[in-house]
Amino acid sequence: MRSLLPFHDGDLDDEALTAAYAYPRPGRIPVWWLRANMVSTVDGAVAGADGRSRSVSSQADRRVLRVLRGLADVVLVGAETARTEGLGPVRVRSALLPGREGRGQPPAPVLAVVSRSLDLDLSSRLFVDAVARTVVVTSAAGPAARRARLAQVADLIVAGSDEVDLPAALDALAARGLTRVLCEGGPTLLAAIVAAGLLDELCLTLTPSLVGGGTGRILSGAALATPYDLRLAAVLEEDGTLLTRWQRR
Ligand SMILES: NC(=O)c1ccc[n+]([C@@H]2O[C@H](COP(=O)([O-])OP(=O)(O)OC[C@H]3O[C@@H](n4cnc5c(N)ncnc54)[C@H](OP(=O)(O)O)[C@@H]3O)[C@@H](O)[C@H]2O)c1
Secondary structure, three states: OEEEEOEEOOOOOHHHHHHHOOOOOHHHOOOOEEEEEEEEEOOOOOOOOOOOOHHHOOHHHHHHHHHHHHHOOEEEEEHHHHHHHOOOOOOOOHHHHHHHHHOOOOOOOEEEEEOOOOOOOOOOHHHHOOOOOOEEEEOOOOOHHHHHHHOOOOEEEEOOOOOOOHHHHHHHHHHOOOOEEEEOOOHHHHHHHHHOOOOOEEEEEEEOOOOOOOOOOOOOOOOOOOOOOEEEEEEEEEOOEEEEEEEEO
16 A cells, blocks of 8 residues: 555555554544544445445455554444444454554444434344443434343443434543544434534545445435535555545645
């Protein structure tokens, strides 16, 4: 993998990638730092015909995703992504563990799932295989009976009366020491994050293919009232995959 912006002549190993994607130092994070990571084909598809993002991903994309997960305190996903992708707890490669230890982080980031309906399978890997208990972020509108059942297998954060109040949810995660946030989508959650003005940084991978079809874009839902302006911070490349990084202007 090579860096096109800033230009760096040479191969980037995992150590160099970890340094390149480092979160701002804790003292320089206001409360939390919200980075999102998404992948799309050149024609903008965020999922393949099977409805999953893996089929539009690439080796380079997955490598950077592993590095990003290795840096995060918490991986935040929308419930539909958890359901569609059959998400399990996040694991971090052994080579990245000393770095986590050095930053005072436990061996793996916590997984946090945002859901209003609480329609989540309690027997799924998400809960059964979790080393650190999975966090479910919901609102007061979540059905009480489901909430009680979920509380047996997960930690709950209740923020907001109808939709999840995302700033309050991020504050609640930060109160648990989870300030380095990696949002892995999906497009509905990411759109809500952007609409609330909460996105600090977007890592967007473009994989070198065209797939057509009707899958959505990286943000779905209503148009934003005003465009969210970004500044291009970095571009990496491997085998035609472009790994771009954008920061809020
Ligand atoms: N290409 C990529 O990088 C990428 C990344 C992730 C996912 N994907 C793909 O995107 C698709 C899934 O994305 P999606 O947009 O349909 O769903 P999503 O964003 O993953 O999840 C949407 C769900 O999250 C909950 N949610 C989100 N924001 C909320 C809020 N403010 N308040 C309360 N609940 C909230 C709701 O859950 P409840 O329904 O439980 O109430 C909502 O239905 C899949 O095809 C997946 O493979 C692609």
